[in-house]
Amino acid sequence: MIVITAPTSQIGSKVVDALIEAGETLRLIVRDASRLSSAVRDRAEIIEGSHGDASVVNRGFEGAHAIFWLAPPPWKQTLKEAYVDFTGPAAAAIRRHNVARVLSVTALGRGTPWHDRAGTVTASIEMDTLLMDTGAAFRALAMPSFMENTARQAAVMKEKGMFFGPIRADKKLRFTATTDMAAAAAGLLSDHSWIGKGKPLCWVQKTFPSMIRRRSSRK
Template identity: 45%
Template sequence: MIVVTTPTGQIGGALVRLLLDRGEDVRVVVRDASRLDGAVRERVAVVEGAHDDPAVLDKALPGADALFWLVPPNPAAPSAEAHYAGFARAGAAAVARHGVGHVVGVSSAGHGWTKPAGVLTAAFAMDAELAASGAAYRALSMPFYMENLLGQLDAITEQGAFYLTCAPDQPLATIATRDIAGAAADLLTDRSWTGQENLPLFGPDRLTPDAMAEAIGRELGRPVAYRRMSMDDFASLLRSRGAGEQTVKDMTEMFAAQDDGIYDADWKTATLAPTDFRAWCGQVLRPAADARAAS
């Protein structure tokens, strides 16, 4: 039995489908079971609730051979550190109680970074907690998600631009969420591995934001530019959307670390995933933009 958290998210949803296609028995932990696709709901065991709740985990983990662990975002949390720590402590204690042999977690690239990195620092602390649970643990260590750009579809299609804080002429490591799901599925179904390890997984190309803009424009058939935001402007944008000061600090520290090269060391040793950025633009971004235009 493989237990999957966040089964309605981009990564968790793709992972569940992959595991079912491989004939695995799957149990999911989900806050709202009605959000599960009907065809999936018929084929999985469902435990409803949040996976930072020990009582929910005590329902989900008996008999589990492996666990997929992902901490969902929560902008209302008092801090990224508190949010990740709450989930990690509950998860590690439950893994130990139920003798779960293997855990795969979604984390960030950049382990060993010594400067503050906000949300990424919180993810590294999560890894340490889960690695100490007694289970074999693999931290899938990720750079910037390509799917983050889907949140800028309006700007891309209406303004012909997307916005990040990165230098326009420095390569940005990226990853497609479907490749994260694929790597997790491989680990969860072939549990011959032991011990604890961080596994960086990066997309195969090394594009700068300017080159990413060119790739997007080519797929959409219109000019698209990259516009660099200052960190002050990014912080102001977060505040305008209701973010508290701790959330602003956590997010700006994360992007400052990204700008400073937190992913660079892992780029030398990372496993390269199959989906390059240009392919992702054609297969994911363009259909999303077309659907937005048609709605």
């Protein structure tokens, strides 16, 4: 049994499709089951609720051999609440049910000089440490920028011939697509052989080290 959290997210939905196609037995933890297609609902066990809820993950992780973990964005919470506190009940349930493997979606930056003071990156790293401390074998998808996020600026690109971001225009911006992330995740979740709980690894199938020239809106 593979448990997928956030199965309607950009990455999670593609992980679900890939694993269904591979014939895996799935259990999905989802806040609103109506957001899942009927084809997915027919092929997977559904548990409705938040994967930050102790009762939900305790029920959801029973009998699981692998878990795909993706924390939702911190819309209204502090970073600690959104990542560490949210993940606490899941870590306890992983221990309780002796889940063998956990795959997390995380951020680049672990081991850098600034990983302990990098906002969302720091909170994501602390979340992963909590999961690693459960004793389960652990891997993480440490992602560069999402191609899809930049594609959302298509209208601005068309209108102004530029797009906007927080990175200097003379720096390389590495991209990866959610389809490639999901393929890497599905491959790991279907593999029953990996062990160990070392540092999270960058399991990106394809990255695109393009030099993107951007013009700043500032004069």
